[in-house]
Amino acid sequence: MVEPETFMFLSDLATNNRKAWMDAHREERDDALRNFSGIAMTLHDYADRFDPYVAETKNKPKQSYSKFFQEARDRVGPGLYRTDVDVFANAGNPVEDVGYYLHIEPGNCHAGAGLFQPSKSALAKLRTRLVDDPQGLVEITTDPEFKVAFPDGIVSRKMLGAVPDGFDSKGPAIPYLKMVGLGCRKDIPDALLLGDDVIDPLIEIFRSANQLVRYFD
Numbered sequence: 001m002v003e004p005e006t007f008m009f010l011s012d013l014a015t016n017n018r019k020a021w022m023d024a025h026r027e028e029r030d031d032a033l034r035n036f037s038g039i040a041m042t043l044h045d046y047a048d049r050f051d052p053y054v055a056e057t058k059n060k061p062k063q064s065y066s067k068f069f070q071e072a073r074d075r076v077g078p079g080l081y082r083t084d085v086d087v088f089a090n091a092g093n094p095v096e097d098v099g100y101y102l103h104i105e106p107g108n109c110h111a112g113a114g115l116f117q118p119s120k121s122a123l124a125k126l127r128t129r130l131v132d133d134p135q136g137l138v139e140i141t142t143d144p145e146f147k148v149a150f151p152d153g154i155v156s157r158k159m160l161g162a163v164p165d166g167f168d169s170k171g172p173a174i175p176y177l178k179m180v181g182l183g184c185r186k187d188i189p190d191a192l193l194l195g196d197d198v199i200d201p202l203i204e205i206f207r208s209a210n211q212l213v214r215y216f217d
Helices: 004-015 019-024 026-045 120-132 134-141 144-149 196-215
Strands: 085-089 099-104 110-115 182-187
Touching: 004 026, 004 099, 019 026, 026 085, 026 099, 099 196, 110 196, 120 134, 134 144, 134 196, 144 182, 144 196, 182 196
Parallel strands: none
Antiparallel strands: 085 099, 099 110, 110 182
């Protein structure tokens, strides 16, 4: 599924995170982008096995993975480029809607479901849903199948120090309201992603994450 050259390109980018280097390696970059498009198509082709809503959605491979260039407001770390990529399988817009994803990063690959870098309007929608039905998310996180698949529970890439203004500071939704985007994840060995046999484990991960996606629909 993931080509060895893609892992190599991401590793090299991590140690050469400069425009001059990226410009000099456009061919390798374009090969990696084609790989990501192919992965997005594969996930969509198998979507009927984990989410019929995704399967019924028109596939847009080039819009189904995160971009290398980091806008200043979204930048993580000092580098100009992301050195990891998320490939999505969504029934909506990957920036606006909770969906399934495969995170590709040498030594740190995982898969699951969520919306980790939401737009301002998408984040407001997430928080409204949490306030309207906090118990629904509690039931998901305590479900035995979910707990086995995602032992870390609900995670986020960015946490606030306090509950956002306008929200109650008590109740079961508090930990999640502090999250700027959220989701679940299960680690995957790099070696497994190099073969086509990974599709069945990915489908099982997505099936376990399905209830989280449905909660935020």
